[in-house]
Amino acid sequence: MLLEFVDWLTYGVIGLSPDSRFGGAVNFFIYDSMKIMLLLFFLILIIGVVRTYLPQKKIRQWMGKTGGAGNFFASLFGAVTPFCSCSSIPLFLGFLEAGIPLGVTFSFLITSPLINEYLVVIMLGMFGWKITVAYIISGLLIGTVAGIILGRMNLERHLVSDFIEKSNGENGDVEYPDFLSRVKFGYDEAVSIVKKIWIWVLVGVGIGALIHNYVPQEAIQSIISKTGIFSVPIATILGVPMYGSCAAIVPIAVVLFQKGIPLGTALSFMMAIAALSLPEAIMLRRAMKLKLIAIFFGVTTAAIILIGYLFNFLEIFLAG
Numbered sequence: 001m002l003l004e005f006v007d008w009l010t011y012g013v014i015g016l017s018p019d020s021r022f023g024g025a026v027n028f029f030i031y032d033s034m035k036i037m038l039l040l041f042f043l044i045l046i047i048g049v050v051r052t053y054l055p056q057k058k059i060r061q062w063m064g065k066t067g068g069a070g071n072f073f074a075s076l077f078g079a080v081t082p083f084c085s086c087s088s089i090p091l092f093l094g095f096l097e098a099g100i101p102l103g104v105t106f107s108f109l110i111t112s113p114l115i116n117e118y119l120v121v122i123m124l125g126m127f128g129w130k131i132t133v134a135y136i137i138s139g140l141l142i143g144t145v146a147g148i149i150l151g152r153m154n155l156e157r158h159l160v161s162d163f164i165e166k167s168n169g170e171n172g173d174v175e176y177p178d179f180l181s182r183v184k185f186g187y188d189e190a191v192s193i194v195k196k197i198w199i200w201v202l203v204g205v206g207i208g209a210l211i212h213n214y215v216p217q218e219a220i221q222s223i224i225s226k227t228g229i230f231s232v233p234i235a236t237i238l239g240v241p242m243y244g245s246c247a248a249i250v251p252i253a254v255v256l257f258q259k260g261i262p263l264g265t266a267l268s269f270m271m272a273i274a275a276l277s278l279p280e281a282i283m284l285r286r287a288m289k290l291k292l293i294a295i296f297f298g299v300t301t302a303a304i305i306l307i308g309y310l311f312n313f314l315e316i317f318l319a320g
Helices: 002-015 023-050 056-063 069-079 089-097 102-116 116-127 131-150 179-212 217-239 246-258 264-273 278-284 290-319
Strands: none
Touching: 002 023, 023 116, 023 179, 056 246, 069 102, 069 179, 069 290, 089 102, 102 131, 102 264, 102 290, 116 179, 116 246, 131 264, 131 290, 179 246, 217 264, 217 290, 246 264, 264 290, 278 290
16 A cells, blocks of 8 residues: 555656656655654554563563573663664663673673664565564574673773763663553654654665665676675674664665675674664773773674674575
8 A cells, every 4th residue: 555655656746757767766765764664653662662561670680690591681681672882882881880790781782782673673674574583583692692702701800990870760660550651651762763763764765765776786796796705794894883873774785685785794784883883982982991892892793794694695595
């Protein structure tokens, strides 16, 4: 129904030709923008309601578990928090203040920007559920394993001793007297997130529309073929210092994938931008020494590269 409406609007009302590149680009832009916005709002509302049932004190207890269980719970909690690589840092510091092991807090810090509701919604609408589920599992795996590795390296000595700021009551559970108040929380969160990222959605879809309709597939494949087996680490390293909303980068990654870039390479680029960034490193400097920041970035980058190669292998294996 939505596609029919967009076709009517683009080719009927506006009067663009469906056979022209410009007409196709405008149709792509309107359809994907509307689809993503609708999915974002309603699914974030639902996820927000679900999150009101998660007790914060219990979450901190679960994250304090040893043997890798705490890392998994921290990654899982990070996956349901709507934070980017920078906005997750205050909560990361709060966990350290609460005495949660460093490796466990790293699991949260990695997964929180890597998997969040609006990224999952956008991927669901553009990649489909199979790739989205595989991405979620990979993100949880990266957060859990990288956190375990970092935790076993005994890196606490590289923390800045006076970085902790007292929390402002953020650790207490919020009371929701009835279901309507939970729905209101989900609604407010959906509105807040959509307001913050709508421009990035339009930018990302706009770039994706131009690539989709104006960049020949042969040109994309030619560029990737020149990097060959090194396409995954190159894409990851290029993405690490960049800072951008996944709302913008997911549509671009989808179009690049459609143009012939291997799935793992496209996802590695997207994951690197989501999980790591130069602004994040600058913000972490108040809590960590440079050596710890470098180790954290290095381990996370290596994990993303491995996942990228795994996706590329699975793509080749399933195609064969």
